[in-house]
Structure formats: C-alpha cells, structure tokens
Amino acid sequence: MEIHPAIARDAVTILTLRHAAEDWLRARGIDQWTPREVPLTVIEKQVLRGEFFVARDSRSAQIIGAVRLIWSDPEIWGESAVRAAYVHGLVIDRSLVGVGLGRDLLTWAARHARDEGAETLRLDCAETNPALRRYYRNFGFSEVGVRDLGRFEVVLFEKFLR
Structure with a gap:
C-alpha cells in the first residue's frame, strides 16, 4: 500500500x-x-485544498482507502491552542474490511501529523457507535468529550503524538 x-x-x-x-x-x-x-463538489473542493490522501494498492494502483486530514476543526472541536491534526472521512474498500487497512491509515495519519508538528491527532464518531468507539480506544485514542451536532452527538477522541 502506498x-x-x-x-x-x-x-x-x-x-x-x-x-x-x-x-x-x-x-x-x-x-x-x-x-x-x-455531494461530489464538496469532496472535489477538499481534494483541491490538499485535505484528502488516498491509499493505493501497490500492485494495481487501485484506490483502496482514503482519509481526510485537516489542521483545524472549529465546527466540532472549537478553537484550539494545541497544534492538532483532525481525521475525517476515513473510508476503506468494503471488500478489504478486517485486513488492517483502517489501522494502517490511522497509523499513517498519526505519523504524518507528528512529522508536520502536530502534538495530537483528533477525530470523532457518533456517540451511538460503540464498536467504532472501542476501535479508536484500542488504537490508543482517549475519549475527551462529547459534542451535540443537533442531529446526533459525537464523541471526541484524542491521541498524543509526542
């Protein structure tokens, strides 16, 4: 994978x-x-801003996953004095579930964020998604809060990178 x-x-x-x-x-x-x-127009704008990274199969060059990495997230996290990177839109090819691709993308995001000077890696997920919450905790993230987005609440996760 590249x-x-x-x-x-x-x-x-x-x-x-x-x-x-x-x-x-x-x-x-x-x-x-x-x-x-x-909509596609939103993804296109995020790609043009350099926010999305894609994982490609090393042999076929097919995209097998993607992650959006941004450097501020005031809508969900508010303003922060801490240099943080924020993971959004982590997706993998559904045919590859269970092979560790999600873990590999998170590992890459943490390393990339640290290399760019971030102190923490942050992400969120629906409060009603216990399996994903457990997945993030098992990956070393800590639950640090809850944010009401109106339609549902999200749990805020943070992982220190230093």
Missing part, C-alpha cells in the same frame, strides 16, 4: 467508497453518516 495526496480525478472514487460506508452503516442502524449527504 499513500499519497489525492488528485482531482480521485474524488469520484473517494465518494464511491464513502457511499459504500454510508450504506453499510445505515444497514446496521448506525447514525454516523447520512447517506448521500456529501
């Missing part, structure tokens, strides 16, 4: 992976992402 900044033509694949994740979550009754709430 991870690189996404390019414009990757936006469609990123959105396709997200749609598969949205459908999977919905089928399990998990209110994490509303299906089709994010």
